[in-house]
Amino acid sequence: MATSLLSFHLQIEKPNNVSQYQIFPAKIQVLASTLKQNHNRRPKIATTAITRKQRRSGRVKQSLEDCNTSSTGKLLSFLNSGCLNDALQVFDKMNKSNTFIWNLTIRGLTDSGYFQEALEVYCRMQIEGIREDKFTFPFVIKACTAVFGSDEAKKVHSRIIKLGFYEDIYVCNALIIMYAKVGSIENSEKIFDRMLVRDVVSWNSMISGYVSSRDGLSSLMCFQKMQVLGIRPDRFSLVRLIGGCALEQNLLSGKEVFAQVIRNGREFNLMIQSSLIDMFGKCGEVNYAERFFNRISQKNLVVWNAMIGAYSMNHESLKTFSSLKKMQEDDNLRPDIITLINLLPSCSKLGALGLGKEIHGRAIKNDKFPHLVLETSLIDMYGKCGSLILAEFVFFQMKQKNIISWNAMITAYVQNSYNKEAIDTFKNLKNGPSVPDETTFASILPAYAEIALPKEGKQIHGYISKLGISLNTFISNAMIHMYAKCGDLLSARKLFDSMLFKDVVAWNTIIMAYGIHGFGVSSLSLFTEMLNEGYEPNRSTFVSLLSSCSISGNWDEGWKYFNSMRRDYGLDPGIEHYGCMLDLLGRFGNFDCAKRFIEEMPLKPTSRIWGSLLAASRHYRNIEVAELAADRIFSLDNDNTGCCVLLSNMYADVGRWDDVARVRDLMKNRGLEKTTGCSIVECNGKTYKFTNKNRLKIESDIIFQVLDIISRKIGDDQDNYNVYTFKPSVLLKRRAKSPIFHSVRLAICFGLISTSVGDPVLVRMNTRICENCHKATKKISKMANREIIVGDSKIYHHFKNGCCSCGDYWR
DNA sequence: GTAGGGTTAG
Numbered sequence: 001m002a003t004s005l006l007s008f009h010l011q012i013e014k015p016n017n018v019s020q021y022q023i024f025p026a027k028i029q030v031l032a033s034t035l036k037q038n039h040n041r042r043p044k045i046a047t048t049a050i051t052r053k054q055r056r057s058g059r060v061k062q063s064l065e066d067c068n069t070s071s072t073g074k075l076l077s078f079l080n081s082g083c084l085n086d087a088l089q090v091f092d093k094m095n096k097s098n099t100f101i102w103n104l105t106i107r108g109l110t111d112s113g114y115f116q117e118a119l120e121v122y123c124r125m126q127i128e129g130i131r132e133d134k135f136t137f138p139f140v141i142k143a144c145t146a147v148f149g150s151d152e153a154k155k156v157h158s159r160i161i162k163l164g165f166y167e168d169i170y171v172c173n174a175l176i177i178m179y180a181k182v183g184s185i186e187n188s189e190k191i192f193d194r195m196l197v198r199d200v201v202s203w204n205s206m207i208s209g210y211v212s213s214r215d216g217l218s219s220l221m222c223f224q225k226m227q228v229l230g231i232r233p234d235r236f237s238l239v240r241l242i243g244g245c246a247l248e249q250n251l252l253s254g255k256e257v258f259a260q261v262i263r264n265g266r267e268f269n270l271m272i273q274s275s276l277i278d279m280f281g282k283c284g285e286v287n288y289a290e291r292f293f294n295r296i297s298q299k300n301l302v303v304w305n306a307m308i309g310a311y312s313m314n315h316e317s318l319k320t321f322s323s324l325k326k327m328q329e330d331d332n333l334r335p336d337i338i339t340l341i342n343l344l345p346s347c348s349k350l351g352a353l354g355l356g357k358e359i360h361g362r363a364i365k366n367d368k369f370p371h372l373v374l375e376t377s378l379i380d381m382y383g384k385c386g387s388l389i390l391a392e393f394v395f396f397q398m399k400q401k402n403i404i405s406w407n408a409m410i411t412a413y414v415q416n417s418y419n420k421e422a423i424d425t426f427k428n429l430k431n432g433p434s435v436p437d438e439t440t441f442a443s444i445l446p447a448y449a450e451i452a453l454p455k456e457g458k459q460i461h462g463y464i465s466k467l468g469i470s471l472n473t474f475i476s477n478a479m480i481h482m483y484a485k486c487g488d489l490l491s492a493r494k495l496f497d498s499m500l501f502k503d504v505v506a507w508n509t510i511i512m513a514y515g516i517h518g519f520g521v522s523s524l525s526l527f528t529e530m531l532n533e534g535y536e537p538n539r540s541t542f543v544s545l546l547s548s549c550s551i552s553g554n555w556d557e558g559w560k561y562f563n564s565m566r567r568d569y570g571l572d573p574g575i576e577h578y579g580c581m582l583d584l585l586g587r588f589g590n591f592d593c594a595k596r597f598i599e600e601m602p603l604k605p606t607s608r609i610w611g612s613l614l615a616a617s618r619h620y621r622n623i624e625v626a627e628l629a630a631d632r633i634f635s636l637d638n639d640n641t642g643c644c645v646l647l648s649n650m651y652a653d654v655g656r657w658d659d660v661a662r663v664r665d666l667m668k669n670r671g672l673e674k675t676t677g678c679s680i681v682e683c684n685g686k687t688y689k690f691t692n693k694n695r696l697k698i699e700s701d702i703i704f705q706v707l708d709i710i711s712r713k714i715g716d717d718q719d720n721y722n723v724y725t726f727k728p729s730v731l732l733k734r735r736a737k738s739p740i741f742h743s744v745r746l747a748i749c750f751g752l753i754s755t756s757v758g759d760p761v762l763v764r765m766n767t768r769i770c771e772n773c774h775k776a777t778k779k780i781s782k783m784a785n786r787e788i789i790v791g792d793s794k795i796y797h798h799f800k801n802g803c804c805s806c807g808d809y810w811r
Numbered sequence: 812g813t814a815g816g817g818t819t820a821g
Binding site: 100104135137141142171172173176200205242271272273274301306307308337372373377379402403410443 | 813819820
């Protein structure tokens with residue numbers, strides 16, 4: 001509403017619409033009453049408002065004396081004392097023919113944080129035909145920055161150029177900040193470079209602009225340049241410079257600035273003190289922040305908030321909450337919205353959902369909504385505490401969203417394995433005004449990695465390139481992982497080879513990529529190559545390497561590298577490395593050795609460790625070991641669905657139906673539901689999904705006919721399930737129990753008939769492939785003379801000529 | 812009567 005108002009009115013020169021002109025006074029009345037209602041809800045911007053008021057008090061007195069009309073004096077007085085509704089009522093009754101009155105009102109609203117309202121007054125000023133002057137724009141720019149994005153900002157700039165105020169130093173300084181805040185730092189630079197005269201504020205604005213656009217390095221360089229040119233920095237320059245150091249997490253520069261602060265005798269300035277605490281916190285030096293904080297005798301809310309924030313971001317959750325208590329008791333300060341926001345990461349770290357809800361409740365009680373940052377922080381907290389419903393509740397209620405809030409919601413979905421929802425949200429984001437950034441892709445790529453197919457992988461790669469997002473190592477590595485997990489190992493390798501600056505993560509990722517595809521030998525040779533190129537392996541390198549050995553069954557190499565971790569690289573194996581070795585032991589069916597290995601491990605076994613033993617016992621049908629492993633898993637992890645399903649299947653295999661029923665009851669009582677198996681396959685750029693449920697409704701007869709033929713050819717007895725033999729309802733029941741109709745086979749059939757002869761067929765599934773389907777797929781690959789690649793929830797199986805790359809071990 | 816300011820989200 002307001003956006004259209006501004007964009008419309010900025011384009012017109014003079015009022016040409018009588019009705020608009022006439023409704024103006026009534027609108028102002030509405031505005032005044034809205035302000036009255038909202039006034040108490042607004043966050044008090046105490047320090048800013050008071051300082052400004054104090055600063056202006058001298059001027060106000062002077063102005064009142066200068067004012068000929070008493071109403072101007074009244075207006076000024078109300079504006080400066082923060083009585084905005086009174087001010088607007090005075091304004092409403094005034095003769096508004098001069099620009100001065102309008103400027104005063106716009107300034108008053110802007111200073112109190114009523115940006116939207118300030119812009120409405122500005123719109124009305126244009127409707128009234130009152131020409132702006134050079135004083136009008138700094139306020140309008142400020143309000144516009146707070147409310148709108150770059151398009152509106154550019155319109156204001158055009159207007160400034162049109163009216164000839166583009167050389168005014170105040171206007172230019174405001175424009176520099178405005179462009180930086182709406183994400184166009186290049187425009188800030190252009191304005192700064194073209195300025196004929198610059199003052200310290202211009203330099204501060206540019207430094208500040210770089211900090212706003214999260215480019216700490218440029219802010220530091222700008223500060224240096226300013227000093228070289230002999231411009232003396234003021235306290236604002238130092239504050240922003242400290243912000244730049246915090247952004248870069250550059251402790252060394254931060255300490256240099258700290259020294260400069262002390263040299264200049266500014267260490268007692270509260271503004272600088274809070275920036276320093278924040279900087280130390282962001283650089284991970286919470287002890288430093290704490291020592292500095294303790295030396296401050298008169299602490300205000302901002303200083304406390306900075307300290308609470310420093311504790312919170314450095315995982316000192318208990319200190320975060322004890323500081324909150326101290327702040328209230330010692331200094332009698334009440335938490336504000338920033339305090340609440342700073343507390344939330346500590347709730348996430350503690351997994352304290354209740355505490356997080358309490359903070360949410362307090363914000364509701366204190367009428368703090370809508371608030372973009374608070375809402376985004378709540379989404380983050382709820383996501384990390386595993387409460388997606390509440391994260392969604394906050395997200396869908398948001399009046400305004402930016403890319404950070406979208407990213408928070410996407411991340412919350414991904415963190416909780418709701419990959420489809422994450423991708424749907426990402427698609428919705430693309431339809432709106434927010435533009436995805438690097439963080440969006442860092443968040444969404446793992447979701448694509450989990451559930452997408454190569455075509456979609458390529459599409460997202462193309463989209464990243466289209467947006468001009470630089471392929472830094474972080475994004476490149478996420479993309480290599482994504483390609484590999486989507487089944488496109490070739491693209492993963494191509495991207496890896498094209499990287500100019502590979503880091504150890506890139507090597508770890510590509511080693512793992514070959515590992516999950518069962519190409520253990522390639523993983524090992526990549527590791528040798530990595531060493532030859534001088535990279536130092538880390539703990540994750542060994543996770544990749546050992547996983548690869550276990551997936552490919554490379555017993556000797558597995559043990560060789562496991563033993564070399566500590567000996568050659570000084571790395572103590574962690575639980576994840578023990579897990580890989582247990583997979584390897586399990587693969588070879590040496591259960592005595594495996595149990596001893598667990599007993600002798602220096603670390604406490606987790607459910608992942610016992611799960612590995614359980615999976616091995618399933619492969620070797622060793623029910624005794626399975627029961628032992630399951631027992632341990634249940635004692636550690638009450639809700640392990642996979643464990644229940646596996647155990648129940650094992651009991652079923654040996655006909656222990658009582659035990660099957662017992663496990664199923666257990667699942668029912670704990671509310672655990674078996675994942676519905678589904679498989680996806682790509683054809684002509686479209687993804688087709690097959691599920692283990694309701695198959696009759698989804699698939700066409702032709703797939704079943706093909707499946708019929710194939711099943712017969714590979715010797716699978718399917719007479720009992722023939723599509724033409726039974727009524728649909730009977731067939732559905734029978735199918736539910738038969739692996740012949742598992743979704744993966746339907747997907748393979750569809751793949752075979754809808755792709756060119758000779759092309760490999762690629763299928764992804766959300767569960768592990770069952771033994772029966774694995775056997776069948778081997779036969780199908782031979783019978784159809786096609787390569788069939790099946791990615792299950794853990795690894796890729798490359799079926800070719802009757803064999804599988806996994807060597808028939810994948811449990 | 813004009814600009815720039817510390818603590819807040821992924």
